[in-house]
Amino acid sequence: xxxxxxxxxxxxxxxxxxxxxxxxxxxxxxxxxxxxxxxxxxxxxxxxxxxxxxxxxxxxxxxxxxxxxxxxxxxxxxxxxxxxxxxxxxxxxxxxxxxxxxxxxxxxxxxxxxxxxxxxxxxxxxxxxxxxxxxxxxxxxxxxxxxxxxxxxxxxxxxxxxxxxxxxxxxxxxxxxxxxxxxxxxxxxxxxxxxxxxxxxxxxxxxxxxxxxxxxxxxxxxxxxxxxxxxxxxxxxxxxxxxxxxxxxxxxxxxxxxxxxxxxxxxxxxxxxxxxxxxxxxxxxxxxxxxxxxxxxxxxxxxxxxxxxxxxxxxxxxxxxxxxxxxxxxxxxxxxxxxxxxxxxxxx
Numbered sequence: 001x002x003x004x005x006x007x008x009x010x011x012x013x014x015x016x017x018x019x020x021x022x023x024x025x026x027x028x029x030x031x032x033x034x035x036x037x038x039x040x041x042x043x044x045x046x047x048x049x050x051x052x053x054x055x056x057x058x059x060x061x062x063x064x065x066x067x068x069x070x071x072x073x074x075x076x077x078x079x080x081x082x083x084x085x086x087x088x089x090x091x092x093x094x095x096x097x098x099x100x101x102x103x104x105x106x107x108x109x110x111x112x113x114x115x116x117x118x119x120x121x122x123x124x125x126x127x128x129x130x131x132x133x134x135x136x137x138x139x140x141x142x143x144x145x146x147x148x149x150x151x152x153x154x155x156x157x158x159x160x161x162x163x164x165x166x167x168x169x170x171x172x173x174x175x176x177x178x179x180x181x182x183x184x185x186x187x188x189x190x191x192x193x194x195x196x197x198x199x200x201x202x203x204x205x206x207x208x209x210x211x212x213x214x215x216x217x218x219x220x221x222x223x224x225x226x227x228x229x230x231x232x233x234x235x236x237x238x239x240x241x242x243x244x245x246x247x248x249x250x251x252x253x254x255x256x257x258x259x260x261x262x263x264x265x266x267x268x269x270x271x272x273x274x275x276x277x278x279x280x281x282x283x284x285x286x287x288x289x290x291x292x293x294x295x296x297x298x299x300x301x302x303x304x305x306x307x308x309x310x311x312x313x314x315x316x317x318x319x320x321x322x323x324x325x326x327x328x329x330x331x332x333x334x335x336x337x338x339x340x341x342x343x344x345x346x347x348x
Contacts, residue, residue, distance in 0.1 A: 026207075026223075029053035033061050036068045037189045039213030046207050046223065059203075060196060060210060067192035070101055071184050073124070083182050087124065091178025096171055100195070105166055105173060108187050111302045112161050115318075118306040120278045122164055124181035125155035130276055137265035144267045152281040159278070190215045190256055190301020197297065214262070216255040217297045226251065230347060236261040236288040236330055245330055247347040254297035258304035259289035259330075277309045284309055287329050293345055294325040303327075312337065 026046040031053070033041040043060050047053045069077045073084050086095045108121040129147045137144030158179035165174040175182070189212050197210055197217045206220035209229060218229045228251050232244030236259055248255065260273040260283070273283045290308045292300040307315040307327060319327045319339045326342040 029057075031057040031061075033064075036061070036064050037071075037192070037212055039189075040211075041213075042209075042211040044209040044211075045205075056200070056205060056208065060200065063196045063199060064192055064212065067100065067188070067195065070098055071104065071188040071192065073181070073183060073185075083184060086173050086175060087181040090175035090180050094165070094167065094170070094172035094174035097173055099171060101173065102166060102168055102171060104184060104188065104191055105164065105182075106168075107191060107298060108184065108302075109161060109164065109166075111187065111306070115302075115306040117278050118309045119186050119302050120159060120161055121182050121184050121187065122159045122161040122180055123276065123278055124183035125158045125179065126152055126278075126281055127183045127185070127276060128181065129155055130274070134263075134265045134272070134274065137267065141266065144265055146267050146272065149281075156281055186305040187298060187302050189213055190254070191298035193217045193301075194254070194297035194299075214257055215297055215301055218250050218252055218254070221251045231255050233257065233291050233328065233330075234259075234289070237334070245336065246328070248293065248345045249347050250293065250345060253293055253295055253345075254300040255291060255293050256297065256300035256304045257289050257291040258308040260285070261288060275305060275308050285332070286311060287331055288334070289330045290315070291328045291330075292319075292325065293327070293342070294322075299325070 026048055028044065028046055029050060031043045041061070041064060043057045045053055045056060047056065069080055070082050072082050073087060076082070076084055081095050081097045083101065086097065089095050105121070108119070111119045129151060133145060133147050158177050160177065163176040163180055164182070165176055193210055193212050193215045194217060197219050200208065200219055207222060207224040208219040210217045210219070216231055221227050222229045228249035231248045231250055233246050233248065234257065235243060235245040258275055260271065260275070263274040264271045266272070275283060277284045287308065290304055292303045292307065294300050294303070303325065307319065310318065312329060315327070316339060319325055326345065327339045328342055329337045331337065
């Protein structure tokens with residue numbers, strides 16, 4: 001039921017079919033890592049030598065691993081206060097944390113305001129209920145159940161983002177409600193990918209792709225001289241080796257998809273996916289997927305969740321109000337709809 005794909009997930013990247021030789025003496029290299037952000041990380045680059053690529057991919061992996069440990073809500077790591085540490089101390093005391101956690105939480109609080117609450121990292125108690133029901137439903141499909149409205153409503157009393165108290169000067173985070181917990185799943189991967197890519201760019205890299213569980217970030221162009229990368233947006237009804245719903249051409253952009261087909265369980269013959277609407281506390285059924293294209297992977301990750309939880313026209317109007325942000329929707333009847341400027345990214 002739970003389908004994990006290399007970054008070629010929400011935006012499925014078809015390495016063999018879509019990446020041709022770059023010429024100019026450079027060769028194509030690819031590396032994959034498991035476990036970071038509980039998914040598959042894929043790194044692709046054209047470089048002069050394997051040694052150069054190994055240094056690059058090791059840097060990408062090590063940097064992403066630091067973010068993974070900081071943003072983890074399920075595991076502790078020696079010597080690190082992370083999101084789990086904050087949750088464990090809810091209502092008890094402020095937790096001194098790395099500045100990168102402060103930055104993520106401030107980004108997330110702004111996202112909450114900008115999307116009228118469509119993305120809420122304080123929804124942890126509600127998401128934990130759904131996670132537990134989904135896990136049991138996957139393990140025992142015949143007895144799969146939905147959480148009750150009362151159970152969800154009870155947990156929703158502990159999701160006020162204003163109870164996330166950030167002290168940047170002291171570098172502390174305090175959850176004022178002892179019943180609350182943070183879940184940064186809607187923002188953490190994309191945010192970490194963006195920060196990692198920015199550091200790679202500062203180090204002079206100008207031709208690579210990073211993919212972390214559906215979050216694709218292009219560093220520069222395919223050949224370092226402006227040739228676009230080809231990125232396929234997954235057809236929700238196909239298997240992993242199927243044809244993409246559409247193919248995009250990007251340079252220095254991010255592509256992130258949220259979809260109802262990626263993580264779900266089935267109750268009485270109906271699928272219930274993992275993207276929970278903060279208003280209804282239920283998975284919505286507006287579309288099969290929403291893909292965002294913009295420069296910033298953290299913004300794209302956040303927007304893909306927010307727009308997935310909006311009716312089409314509301315989401316289209318919102319995307320059209322944002323500079324240099326485009327979106328594509330795959331509707332439940334497989335119709336594909338684009339934001340006003342999206343078609344410039346389509347491969348001809």
